[in-house]
Amino acid sequence: MAGLRRALALSGRGIDLLCRAGVWLGALVALAMAGLLGYAVVLRYLLNRPQAWTDELVSYLVVLLVMLAGAEVMRRGEHLAVDLVSARLPSAWQRGVEIAGLLSVLLVCGVLAVSGWQMTAFSHMVDLRSTGHLALPVWWIQASIPAGFLLIGLAALVRLLRLLGAEAAPPAGRS
Amino acid sequence: MTLILILLGLVLLLLTGIPLFAGLGLTSIVVLVAVEGRVGGLADEVYAKLSNYVLVAIPLFALMAHVLIKAKIVDDLYAFAYTLVRHWPGGLAVATVLACTVFAAISGSSVATALTIGSVAIPQMLRYGYRPHVAYGVLAAGGTLGILIPPSGPMVLYSVVTEASIGALFIAGLVPGLLLAALFAAFCVLHALVDGRIERLPAARPGEILGALRRAVWALVLPPVVLGGIYLGIFTATEAAAVGALAAIAIARFAYGALPLGALLEAAHESARTTAMLFLILGAAAMFGHVISVLGLPRDLLALVVGQEIGQLGFLLAVMALVFLLGMFLETISIILVTTPIVLPVMLHLGIDPVWYGILLMVNLELALITPPVGMNLFVIKSISGAGLGQIVRGVLPYVLLLLAGLVAVLLLPELALWLPSTTRFGR
Numbered sequence: 001m002a003g004l005r006r007a008l009a010l011s012g013r014g015i016d017l018l019c020r021a022g023v024w025l026g027a028l029v030a031l032a033m034a035g036l037l038g039y040a041v042v043l044r045y046l047l048n049r050p051q052a053w054t055d056e057l058v059s060y061l062v063v064l065l066v067m068l069a070g071a072e073v074m075r076r077g078e079h080l081a082v083d084l085v086s087a088r089l090p091s092a093w094q095r096g097v098e099i100a101g102l103l104s105v106l107l108v109c110g111v112l113a114v115s116g117w118q119m120t121a122f123s124h125m126v127d128l129r130s131t132g133h134l135a136l137p138v139w140w141i142q143a144s145i146p147a148g149f150l151l152i153g154l155a156a157l158v159r160l161l162r163l164l165g166a167e168a169a170p171p172a173g174r175s
Numbered sequence: 176m177t178l179i180l181i182l183l184g185l186v187l188l189l190l191t192g193i194p195l196f197a198g199l200g201l202t203s204i205v206v207l208v209a210v211e212g213r214v215g216g217l218a219d220e221v222y223a224k225l226s227n228y229v230l231v232a233i234p235l236f237a238l239m240a241h242v243l244i245k246a247k248i249v250d251d252l253y254a255f256a257y258t259l260v261r262h263w264p265g266g267l268a269v270a271t272v273l274a275c276t277v278f279a280a281i282s283g284s285s286v287a288t289a290l291t292i293g294s295v296a297i298p299q300m301l302r303y304g305y306r307p308h309v310a311y312g313v314l315a316a317g318g319t320l321g322i323l324i325p326p327s328g329p330m331v332l333y334s335v336v337t338e339a340s341i342g343a344l345f346i347a348g349l350v351p352g353l354l355l356a357a358l359f360a361a362f363c364v365l366h367a368l369v370d371g372r373i374e375r376l377p378a379a380r381p382g383e384i385l386g387a388l389r390r391a392v393w394a395l396v397l398p399p400v401v402l403g404g405i406y407l408g409i410f411t412a413t414e415a416a417a418v419g420a421l422a423a424i425a426i427a428r429f430a431y432g433a434l435p436l437g438a439l440l441e442a443a444h445e446s447a448r449t450t451a452m453l454f455l456i457l458g459a460a461a462m463f464g465h466v467i468s469v470l471g472l473p474r475d476l477l478a479l480v481v482g483q484e485i486g487q488l489g490f491l492l493a494v495m496a497l498v499f500l501l502g503m504f505l506e507t508i509s510i511i512l513v514t515t516p517i518v519l520p521v522m523l524h525l526g527i528d529p530v531w532y533g534i535l536l537m538v539n540l541e542l543a544l545i546t547p548p549v550g551m552n553l554f555v556i557k558s559i560s561g562a563g564l565g566q567i568v569r570g571v572l573p574y575v576l577l578l579l580a581g582l583v584a585v586l587l588l589p590e591l592a593l594w595l596p597s598t599t600r601f602g603r
Binding site for chain 1: 189190195196197200204214215218219226413424440444447453454456459505506508509
């Protein structure tokens with residue numbers, strides 16, 4: 001039993017690390033989007049060389065950013081919620097509501113991870129390409145959807161296990 | 176009836192404190208399973224909604240705001256506003272409204288505006304004899320200007336749902352936003368004249384004003400660059416956000432010398448988290464939109480409006496009343512994303528300009544930010560000041576009435592919102 005709890009704690013810390021790495025990559029994507037669009041404006045006005053591909057690329061990068069950063073938001077418990085009722089409940093009930101909320105997150109993320117996987121596999125099978133200048137394989141970006149929701153679901157699972165006291169060590173508490 | 180049941184179920188579910196994206200997602204999955212017996216294709220809805228060029232503006236405006244906050248440029252902005260009007264009756268409160276107005280034109284977020292200006296302004300106002308509830312009220316209400324004065328994150332989301340021009344929406348928000356700011360400032364002056372306790376300060380000397388202007392000039396340059404670029408057709412709104420973010424980084428780094436690489440990365444980190452938080456709700460709302468479309472609810476609502484021969488004004492009054500009620504219990508993003516797809520077909524059928532409706536919605540959502548029991552700006556002020564919610568609510572009540580007056584004005588005089596877009600390339 002103690003071994004299982006230690007294994008869960010270790011996995012939890014591994015997932016924490018993935019969440020933190022994801023959001024830092026997302027931060028770099030945000031800076032890259034600003035750079036790409038700024039570059040396009042400069043080239044259009046200063047060198048009279050419009051770059052049609054940048055608009056297409058940033059509209060894919062924004063999907064990537066969300067899927068990279070979503071799990072860290074879950075890990076930190078920063079997702080927007082209205083706690084009007086739950087905040088007034090006794091603490092045991094609050095815990096129950098939080099558990100129900102995390103189970104809902106797990107269900108939604110599970111459905112979207114599976115559905116996202118099916119979408120990506122289909123786009124890969126028919127070699128679907130983006131309709132803009134880049135003609136990128138669409139599955140490259142779509143693959144971030146199942147991966148992102150899987151990671152958000154794992155982050156929710158870690159929170160759930162910690163709430164239930166299933167780990168040997170307390171959460172790292174780093175942010 | 177189905178619509179009312181689904182909306183009621185959703186609101187009750189969200190009130191339990193479940194993350195909004197999970198609440199919307201869960202409702203969508205349950206209804207789809209009940210109606211179609213399967214949930215295939217939901218990820219397609221999420222992907223289609225998120226891979227949108229217009230949306231890119233939100234992380235970039237957030238980046239711009241976080242950079243300016245990290246570099247403490249906002250303090251100079253407040254100091255300049257204070258130097259300009261401190262000798263007026265209620266001068267500090269007016270300076271707070273002014274600073275909120277300018278920061279609203281930088282940040283695109285009401286919560287960020289209330290949080291950032293509030294941290295600087297509340298201690299000052301209390302020091303100079305303002306009653307606490309008065310100080311809290313000005314800040315909570317001034318912060319709401321963030322979603323009406325462009326750029327505005329909620330406007331971008333509304334534009335993505337309705338496909339209304341984001342440039343037109345930004346430009347349309349300018350006149351009502353500035354009018355409301357003027358109304359708030361006028362109320363502050365009147366209030367100070369009636370309440371004799373508030374200390375009047377001597378007027379600043381010209382040299383003092385010039386000094387404050389020199390320090391704040393960079394923050395003051397950003398809104399004209401961003402909005403002027405959109406207004407003159409030089410950039411798209413998304414490009415304007417990128418130019419604004421890059422300009423903010425350059426100003427913070429080179430003019431202020433206050434943005435080391437670590438701080439820049441932290442600003443990008445915060446921007447990525449804000450974006451993920453908002454866009455996961457948007458993705459879940461896309462699922463919800465798919466569900467209401469499968470159920471044919473917008474079509475039923477349209478049939479009801481046509482059958483009852485409800486006109487533009489009657490429809491708008493009913494929807495605005497509903498949004499006001501929802502605003503007491505839900506936050507702004509979910510209200511935009513849940514209600515807009517339902518009312519959009521009726522709106523178009525009745526010939527209501529989506530830009531006009533968008534501005535009405537934003538003014539109504541400003542109310543949502545300060546009406547109890549759930550008002551995000553009330554919570555922000557509570558977290559900064561440690562005051563009780565009752566005291567803050569007492570302070571915002573006059574502003575609730577002013578915002579209601581503003582809502583009625585934009586409802587009866589659509590030109591307040593539509594005149595400026597009609598004079599530009601956005602006019603149709």
